[in-house]
Amino acid sequence: xxxxxxxxxxxxxxxxxxxxxxxxxxxxxxxxxxxxxxxxxxxxxxxxxxxxxxxxxxxxxxxxxxxxxxxxxxxxxxxxxxxxxxxxxxxxxxxxxxxxxxxxxxxxxxxxxxxxxxxxxxxxxxxxxxxxxxxxxxxxxxx
Amino acid sequence: xxxxxxxxxxxxxxxxxxxxxxxxxxxxxxxxxxxxxxxxxxxxxxxxxxxxxxxxxxxxxxxxxxxxxxxxxxxxxxxxxxxxxxxxxxxxxxxxxxxxxxxxxxxxxxxxxxxxxxxxxxxxxxxxxxxxxxxxxxxxxxx
DNA sequence: GCACGAAATGAGAATGGTTCCTATTATCTC
DNA sequence: GAGATAATAGGAACCATTCTCATTTCGTGC
Numbered sequence: 553x554x555x556x557x558x559x560x561x562x563x564x565x566x567x568x569x570x571x572x573x574x575x576x577x578x579x580x581x582x583x584x585x586x587x588x589x590x591x592x593x594x595x596x597x598x599x600x601x602x603x604x605x606x607x608x609x610x611x612x613x614x615x616x617x618x619x620x621x622x623x624x625x626x627x628x629x630x631x632x633x634x635x636x637x638x639x640x641x642x643x644x645x646x647x648x649x650x651x652x653x654x655x656x657x658x659x660x661x662x663x664x665x666x667x668x669x670x671x672x673x674x675x676x677x678x679x680x681x682x683x684x685x686x687x688x689x690x691x692x693x694x695x
Numbered sequence: 696x697x698x699x700x701x702x703x704x705x706x707x708x709x710x711x712x713x714x715x716x717x718x719x720x721x722x723x724x725x726x727x728x729x730x731x732x733x734x735x736x737x738x739x740x741x742x743x744x745x746x747x748x749x750x751x752x753x754x755x756x757x758x759x760x761x762x763x764x765x766x767x768x769x770x771x772x773x774x775x776x777x778x779x780x781x782x783x784x785x786x787x788x789x790x791x792x793x794x795x796x797x798x799x800x801x802x803x804x805x806x807x808x809x810x811x812x813x814x815x816x817x818x819x820x821x822x823x824x825x826x827x828x829x830x831x832x833x834x835x836x837x838x
Numbered sequence: 839g840c841a842c843g844a845a846a847t848g849a850g851a852a853t854g855g856t857t858c859c860t861a862t863t864a865t866c867t868c
Numbered sequence: 869g870a871g872a873t874a875a876t877a878g879g880a881a882c883c884a885t886t887c888t889c890a891t892t893t894c895g896t897g898c
Contacts, residue, residue, distance in 0.1 A: 623766040644821050655815045672798045677835040678787050686827045692820040
């Protein structure tokens with residue numbers, strides 16, 4: 553966690569943004585989760601941070617590229633660490649309860665994914681910057 | 696378009712739901728689009744259908760499995776024809792303007808995707824029901 | 839063709855996640 | 869430690885979406 557905070561602080565500093573107490577709390581809450589979290593989930597674990605500040609912190613951290621935003625099965629936005637701070641991964645999305653958990657592909661699998669992405673985008677005039685692979689179904693507790 | 700309306704009408708009838716004028720208009724608007732559309736985009740092309748009715752029709756058609764809901768880059772919900780009414784396809788999502796367009800994979804490519812899905816879900820206790828592959832980048836008009 | 843009951847509609851109010859506003863407080867620089 | 873700037877707290881505002889309920893339309897049996 554130390555290393556993470558240092559990396560983030562540096563990145564924020566490069567943009568003239570501070571890593572304050574509130575932002576550090578939000579960062580830790582998201583970093584220790586095992587999948588993308590909604591604002592209210594985060595707020596639930598952080599009762600010292602008011603909602604308005606939480607949303608502002610989330611926006612700042614997304615803006616700075618520390619968090620990635622994710623719009624999943626339900627209509628609420630979820631936040632997770634950007635990929636330069638974690639491993640590249642994909643998602644198992646539960647169509648019943650909306651929860652999302654992470655899966656990491658092997659190097660070989662990821663190479664296959666990369667080739668597919670190239671093939672799909674190749675035909676259109678589209679500048680690829682990333683991809684998301686989401687697997688839908690029912691999680692262990694909903695099936 | 697005739698065949699589509701017939702298919703949908705049959706599916707709705709099987710659930711005791713009518714294909715009314717308003718629903719037919721919504722169906723056509725979504726069916727003729729080249730990618731998922733938001734409620735307000737649809738409303739824009741259908742000024743005889745009030746928003747509340749539009750949302751109700753969308754809900755009915757999603758419920759009946761005629762439309763698929765999609766939560767993309769922005770936080771508004773998008774709707775498109777369910778896959779049994781179209782080809783299975785994937786999405787090119789523009790991170791700049793939020794527009795989404797469809798790409799269809801070849802049979803071989805899709806087989807590769809299927810194997811990846813199995814591999815990713817295999818390790819967890821997760822009952823797969825589908826997958827989505829989203830490619831992010833900048834569309835022709837935003838790059 | 840007509841009447842009845844069920845389903846669908848329209849209009850506006852209500853809801854809930856998210857953003858904006860403003861005064862106050864914390865932080866950095868000198 | 870003072871001044872300037874950034875960040876916070878709290879609440880109001882916003883907007884996509886959902887709900888409510890009175891009215892209308894549709895399909896069925898007569």
